[in-house]
Amino acid sequence: MSDLSIEDSSSKVVRARRTRAFDAALLTLLMLAVWQAIGVWTKGVAISPPSQTVAYLFDLLRTPMFWDHGAATMYAFLLAFLLSSLMGLLLGLIFGLHRFTGEVAEPILAGFYTIPKVTLYPVVLLLFGLGMSAKVAFGVMHGLVPMTLFTLGAVRGLSPVLIRTAKVLRLSPARTMLWVLLPACLPDVINGLRISFSLTMLGVLIGEMFSSQRGLGFLLVNGMAQHNVPLSTAVVLIIVVVSIATNTLMLRLGRLTSHRTN
Amino acid sequence: MKRRRAVLLVRIAVLAGLVLLLEICCRAGIIDPLTVIPPSDMVASMIEQVSSGELDEGIIQTFSTIALAFVLAVGLGTFGGVLLHRWSRLRDIVDPLLASYYSVPTFIFYPLLVALLGLGKAPLVSLGVLSAAPAVVIGTLSGLDGVSPVLLKLARVQRLGPARTLWWIVLPDALPRLFSGFKLALSYALIGVIAGEFILSGTGLGYSISYAYQSFDNRGMYGLMLFVLLVAVIANGILYVGEGRLARRRSTG
Secondary structure (H helix, E strand, C coil): CHHHHHHHHHHHHHHHHHHHHHHHHHHHHHHHHHHHHHHHCCCCCCCCHHHHHHHHHHHHCCCHHHHHHHHHHHHHHHHHHHHHHHHHHHHHHHHHCHHHHHHHHHHHHHHHHHHHHHHHHHHHHHHHHHCHHHEEEEEEHHHHHHHHHHHHHHHCCHHHHHHHHHHHCCCCCCHHHHHHHHHHHHHHHHHHHHHHHHHHHHHHHHHHCCCCCCHCCCCCCHHHHCCHHHHHHHHHHHHHHHHHHHHHHHHHHHHHHHHHHH | HHHHHHHHHHHHHHHHHHHHHHHHHHHHCCCCCCCCCCCHHHHHHHHHHHHHHCCCCHHHHHHHHHHHHHHHHHHHHHHHHHHHCCHHHHHHHHHHHHHHHCCHHHHHHHHHHHHHHHHCHHHHHHHHHHHHHHHHHHHHHHHHCCHHHHHHHHHHHCCCCCCHHHHHHHHHHHHHHHHHHHHHHHHHHHHHHHHHHHCCCCCHHHHHHHHHHHCCCCCHHHHHHHHHHHHHHHHHHHHHHHHHHHHHHHCCC
16 A cells, blocks of 8 residues: 555656656747747847857857956856855854844845945946956955845844754854854855855956956957857857856755755 | 834944045045045035936936836736736746746846847846846735635635735735835846946946046046935835835734
8 A cells, every 4th residue: 555655656756757857848948939039030130049059159169269258257256256155154144143233234235235236336446456356346246245144044043942052062153153053054055155156147247248358248248249149149148058057056955955954 | 122223223323434434534545536535525426416407317318217117027027927827837837937037147138138129228128127027927926826715715705706806805915025026126127227328328327327437537426326326225215114014014904
């Protein structure tokens, strides 16, 4: 009897998985169709159709010029992401543990989160000069706040038993953070990392699109200015694929860890 | 209550202290006036520019674009949300797209939109709608999902027609979440439009800021920036308060 029910549920799981794979394929096809339709409708003035773009992309991937720009973006992005996640984690822990500071800081951070930060980019440029450091700073400006807010929320939502247990066990503050707080907050921290990842990327790319000479953002604007439609479409394609892939991966990871902590 | 007031006071003190510190650093020459101008100068510059009327055209241009994008996003987003709610098969298919939509920097589509629609209002509105509409869709879906089945049963018992069910039952119950979606949509539309103007456009406040930056007019630039940020903060603040009221009304009544 029990065997039968297990078999039944597992076949259900397989079926659900199949439906999901079918749906994903359908969605991909749908999006490709829309893309193709826009490409045909505009006669390739703004967007080159999928097949042509992919072919161009393969050629592009073989040029050192592309890797030069790609590496510039990658380097700025990784640095900005590392800075915003570490600083956000630390600030979030502090604001979460020290209630009063947290209550003071949270609305300020939330307010900063919703303003159009692009308008501040000239200030960043004036402070850091044209180049890599301005892009990194702008990326951090976008990525730091969500990371801080997510960590803060996670720490505040912790059950007080955990902190009391750590106290009873006389763990040092550093060890409490490492062994008690971080693992308990992990799902939210991963969520914060996910949001921070995409916003840091946005910051770095906007930085490159406005008065920069290197990076994928520059390549995109430049492709458009030179009427090199396949180039700008290919760059957009790369960015979209990378961001969706990372987001999906981190969503999965978040779900996995939240199952484990529950 | 006393604690809340203390928090508020400290928050204001921190912000005022930061502004004051910046002012002192600028006046004392620790910060180069070519980099950042003192906050009092920023305010003066803002008041001058707004009262002189030279900004009027840009203000009208930018805010009408934002308003248009917002209205379109709310309309299309609500429609899309209702459609997806009704047609669950479609929702299953589109769900992954909604889940990772905001991970893609929508902004990268702007150059393509400009190439497609020309340099003007159309690409800015499209960018605003592209960044705001999905938030409305998500808000609508979560609002409609949150309507408790008991209420719908009640409507059936009372023999309400579909229109009256929508007006008297569904809408009031879903309103707080719908409103959250609208709030996000407004700030996304604002960010999208101003960012678009800033990077590539010939009109509007975003363009004026980038123009002032490129012509080394620091004083003008900081005044404009302050104006845009103030408007954004006030708009978001009003919606934030409204959202809190709705949520409270729902929980008490």
